[in-house]
Amino acid sequence: MINIREVARLAGVSPATVSRVINGTASVSEEKRQRVLQAIEATDFVPNEVARSLFKRSAKTIGLIIPSIRNPYFTELAAKLDELATQRGYRLFLHNVGYDLDQEWAALQQLEAINADGAILVPSSNDDRADQRELSIPLVVLDSDFNGPVSAYLYCDYYQGAQLAMEHLVDCGCREIVCIRGPQSTFSGRSRYVGYRDYCLEHHIRQRVVDCDYDFNAGLAMTEELLERYPKVDGILACNDIVAISTYKILHKRNIPVPDQIQLIGFDDIAFSSLISPELTTIHQPIDDLASLAMDLVLRQEERAVKGGRHILPVTLVQRETTKRKDA
Amino acid sequence: MINIREVARLAGVSPATVSRVINGTASVSEEKRQRVLQAIEATDFVPNEVARSLFKRSAKTIGLIIPSIRNPYFTELAAKLDELATQRGYRLFLHNVGYDLDQEWAALQQLEAINADGAILVPSSNDDRADQRELSIPLVVLDSDFNGPVSAYLYCDYYQGAQLAMEHLVDCGCREIVCIRGPQSTFSGRSRYVGYRDYCLEHHIRQRVVDCDYDFNAGLAMTEELLERYPKVDGILACNDIVAISTYKILHKRNIPVPDQIQLIGFDDIAFSSLISPELTTIHQPIDDLASLAMDLVLRQEERAVKGGRHILPVTLVQRETTKRKDA
């Protein structure tokens, strides 16, 4: 591969001059600048980004670590963050860790080792980890509140979201509401469940819970089990949209009318939830705001962020076709 | 940030020795090795990956460039490639270029500049590009057959897929089949359409075509237009599953029974297509095989690949609930 010294030799100047032409960091005589430009053209020279970032200590890269690339929620988040990063002249380095804590940690180390300018982490688990030594790059954590040396936390008000959902289901006339709760090791799974639990406690409703992972197959299987365990269910609060969609599939297959016999509500408001028929009632998360704030926090902490600051975004209920007020 | 010389100083050895301990590239006396390990432990030293890959000329990274991270087909492909890369000790660097050719080219240059070990590209357009100078890293191109200096091409037999789909729709009794064709600048859009066209020509069927981008909103809008233009339609061949799902949504909203009045078939077999109700009949692409072959090709071209070699994978029809043989 051609390098800057080679180009310099060809143009009859020093490497420093070539560098100055490329980066516009200092003035160069028009004559030499032309010679350099020509030599670059002739050789298809592309500066080695590795050498550059070794010296600069910046790779113009932001890392994003997500538990699963197969979950549309994370994918939509990644898409938005990618846009934002590109806009600001950064690359987004997406790490998919498949809910594996070792991989997650490795990804973080790696980002540090490649001189990334910051990292955005959606933890695979909210449990305390011993391994959290301080990183040398800014780290903002999404969808979690675990204790660690991070620059900022940022999440949506899931607790409130679950309460909103319960309120709505009760308003719609549901009496036997089952919560399909997500993994209790995750923050989203736990706080959504706690929102449900507290609502039940406050309103003297018996809790009905079924555990489920955040994926299709689990959703399918756990819905079957739910129907077995709670035959009189008339409302379901699913831990996310993926699971809600799986749930609907089973209900549909069994010819259980939704929302007439069972009302269903999801969580996240992924793009698909308004695309399926019937459209899914769900708790909307402001993904765009989330992404934009996360990017701000990681890029210029000094402005919006306090060290270790917590930012909580509100969620809203969007009613579509899987819930309906019973006017009995 | 702590560096190797610092660690060496602390351990009372040379940087070379530290490097040897870390990489196991040469034997080191047990005593010094312990001192080094201890110093690493004490300082939380993580070798700077940038410096390492500058020297090694390998970043243990392979790049994946896709047109859109919002399309589940690409996402599933990325997920699989990510698994494969991780298995083999590489990172997958995902570049989302949003169907922008400039960004695509920039991504390619960037991968070259960071010493990536290879790149897998799903082109945003199949048109000839002038810019295709030879890259210094192996490049395998998916879902395209445009002419350029690449290591290998790899795609599914879309032409055959479209014919399979048509055959099936005709078998099911459809007489007025409309093709919602994808962007004709893409290889998938074009070859799927050509498969449809040739089938029509061979069987003396009048072509009915509507153009559509690969996304939800376009799918929604174009289905409306389709129904306007071809009121007697009884079969729809959608350019991909996303569009097929949008199409179903409109049909459902208008109370047009599927498959009884209109039969519908998609393309890609993304995970969602079997999760919605009714389940979507579609053309299945062997994503896992595709990913696995792509990874092989990019990583060890010498074995499976001929320079510029073409690899074409077969597709299959999977009949689900949006098509049905009419036993009239």
Place this chain on the structure above:
DNA sequence: TATTATTATGAAACCCGTTTCATTTGTCTA
């Protein structure tokens, strides 16, 4: 015991773009 083969180890070069610093050339002011 002399000699050769090993093993251990550090100094220095290397990868390559960037930047500092000193020098040279040219310009402007007194």
Place this chain on the structure above:
DNA sequence: TAGACAAATGAAACGGGTTTCATAATAATA
């Protein structure tokens, strides 16, 4: 015209692991 100052430019150092090469020390063979 001398002195002061600005612009242009290259040599060299830098960033941080890795590897080569030479040397020193130890072990094995004659």
